[in-house]
Every structure is written in structure tokens, then in C-alpha cells.
Amino acid sequence: MQIRNCAMNRVFLPIKTQAKTIARHFLVTATALSLIVPSAAITPAQAQQKKGLPLVRDAEAEDLMREYAKPIFRAAGLPAGQVEIILVNDKSFNAFVPDSRRMFINLGVIMQAKTPSEVIGVIAHETGHIAGNHLVRMRQAAANAQIMSVIGMIIGAGAMAAGASTGNSSIARGGAAAAMGGGALGQRSFLSYRRSEESAADQAALRYLNRVGVTAKGMLTTFERMADQALFSARYVDPYALSHPMPRARFNALQTKAQKGKYFDKADSKQLQLKHDMVKAKLLAFTSHKNTVYRAYPEKDKSLPAQYARAIASMRSERPAKAVKKIDALIAKIPNYPYFYEIKGQALLEGGKPKSSIAPFRKALSLYPGNPQFEIWLGFAMVASNDKKHLKEAKKILSSALRKDKYSMTGYSQLAIANARLGDIAGADLATAQSHMARGDTRNAQRYAKRAQKKLKVGSPAWQQADDILSVKVFQGARR
Incomplete structure (x- = not known):
């Protein structure tokens, strides 16, 4: 399991109420709405800055999310492979779609969900936004809201200017209020649109769940939990200032319809529940202190997920030998589970035994051929072993992985080491x-691409790859 950062860049401008800065008011409104409107596509070239969105790469968790999502995407009529699910290292319960090709899911969704259907319900809801083309229409709604805001600002600016020219401070203050009121009017109009789209996504999610034979009970459980958490504060909140409907209102609107569904009383399969519990235990172990893990999964708990969590906690806090012993006990129970071998390899590699880690990584890959994350782990272990006999194979394996997973910083860095040791500068x-580039450092990427191009044959595939990097405009970031 690996964690990396991805920065989502937006422009923020300070609000000024003086007449001389009225043009800046328009920019403020536009950028304030960008907090609500899904952001423009985040390219890998702009990603993974130090202070950004912490993303998680884990083959087991990603595979489970794909298993949950595949039938939902098919039920929604989305082409296979269109939507990528990206895991965010955040324990809060949240998910969002910034465009029609990516769905971000916080680890908290998996960790707080007791059943697979709870997570599937979240995926179905977010799929409703994509299939309903809400993202495109939302931008149009934002544009309309901006127009309403600007009209109010222009009227207010005129009053402010008149007040300033006549020395009447009350007129000027009234103009300032009108200018800011115009922004509030536009925002309310947009948020009203958002509430209708959220409700539409809820209804779409119910349809998808019924089509694939999954109970909507999990989705109701999620909304009921949200509603219960909001009970105390709801009476003090202006519901029209919320970007989503009030959670209790959403729950009530869905409950009656969901209970009439054909599969409402259908339980999740035991096999899928076990997969969910295993990933949930794994994520907790990787993101929490050892004491937290042992409180959640005490020694008296002999279940497979509990043993898995304790083995990972041991890997992260104790000697590799002790962790490997616990992982071997898991392997003895399920000898063909590839993720156990991945964890064993990781424990050995991070414990300073790269040569010993090669065998378990190779075993994981034999059980799950072609998995790019397993290939990167294996290539990493071979390079780290500092044994020349492994270099050519490591280069081949890493190159294969990077054709499937183009944004792995670890994969590229290990390939660079392998190439250097082989004399391919x-x-x-x-x-x-x-x-x-995968890290988001365009300037240094272009510096090395320029160096590479000088040594490569003009027009060759490698030369073209370097040229692609050199053609990217350096992201300057926002200016205040």
C-alpha cells in the first residue's frame, strides 16, 4: 500500500467592497463557485505536490472497488473503462466526481461501512451524477448564477460610486450591500440547482441497484447515519444555503421507494462481505496506530480480517521476522490469496531484506498475472537487491507495469535506477x-527530458516521450 499527494489547484481572490475593485468582485464570484463546481481535470503533471490530496494505491482495495462499481457502471450505460476510481487517504465519509472519468472515494467510506452495499450505494449515487450529465449542466448553472451575481454587483457598484461622488456614506453602504447581495442571490440559485441534482442522483442510484440485484438498504443506512449526525445542527442551518438536501429529507424521500424494491431484503453475499471486511481491516491497520488496531481487533478475535489487521500492524511497528510469522499463518489458511504474498514481500522489503522479498512478490504475481502494482513491487525488490543478475528482468517487468500504470512515481524511479546501472543513461x-511528471514537478521533469532527448534518436518512441514532456506548459499556480 502506498500513499501519494495530489494537489487540486484553484484560484482564490480576496473580497473587496470598494467601488474601485468591482471588476475583482466578478472574479471572486466565479472562483467561489469553483469550490462547488467540479474542478477541471487534474492531470498527473499537475498532481502530487507536497500539500495536496493524499491518494492511496493498493491493489486489493482498488480491485474491490472495481468489483463493486463494474455492474453499477454497466447498469448506468457507461462504457467499460470510462470511470477510474481513486482512493483518498481521508477517514471522513465522503466521495465526489470532478468529471465524467474519475470518482474519488475517501478511505472513510470503506472503513465506516459495515456492509458492501453501503459502499455500492455511494458508488451508485456518484454514478448518477456522471450518467445524468450533471457535471456539464452544473457548469451552465454556475454560469447563470454568475450572471445574476454580476448584475447585482453592477447595480451596487453604481450606488457606491454615486455615494462616493456626493459624499453620502449611507448610499455607498447601501451600494456595497447590494453588490454583496447580488453574489448571495446567484449562489442561492446555484445551490438550489445542486439540491435538485443530488435528489436526481439518489433516484438514479435506486434504479441501478435494482437492475443489478443489490439491496438499497446499505444506501439508506448511509443516509440515515448522515441524518442522525445532522439532527442537532439542522434546526440552526438555513437549508437553502446547503449544496445538498438536508440529510433527513433525503432519507425520508428515499426510504418508502427503496423498501418497495425487489431486492431490499437481499443480504450481501458472504464472500463479498469477507472481501469487504479484509480490505476494511487492512486500511485501518495501514492508517492507524498499533494500539488503535489492537483495540479494534483484539487478540481474542481469531477472524481472518482481525489476523490480517494485526499482521499489518506488526509489519509497521515491529521486526520483520515477527510480522512475517503472522503473515505466514495467514498464507497457511488461504495459500492462493495473492495479497498475503504482497504484504509479506512488503514487510521484507521495508525491513531491509530486498533479496528475500523477491520470492513472495513473484508468487503474488504468479497468482495474479499482469497486476501492475505487483510488477512494480517485484521490480523494486530486484533493483533494491543490488544484484546485477536481476537488472534486465527488473527493467522488463517495470516497463510492463508502467505501460498499464502510467503514473507510478515508484515505478519510474526504480526503472531509472535499473537503466543507470545497465548503462542506459x-x-x-x-x-x-x-x-x-508523475509527482507534478514539471520543471525538473523537463530538465531531465531535455537531457534525455540529446542522447536519443530523433523521432524514436523514447524521443517522442521526452518531447511530450517538453511540450507541457509549466503550471505557474494562482497569483493573489
């Missing part, structure tokens, strides 16, 4: 450039 520079 141009290849090392190119891989280093690609690693910097």
Missing part, C-alpha cells in the same frame, strides 16, 4: 523525467 534520464 538516456533511459535513466527519461524515466527520471517521467517520475517527476
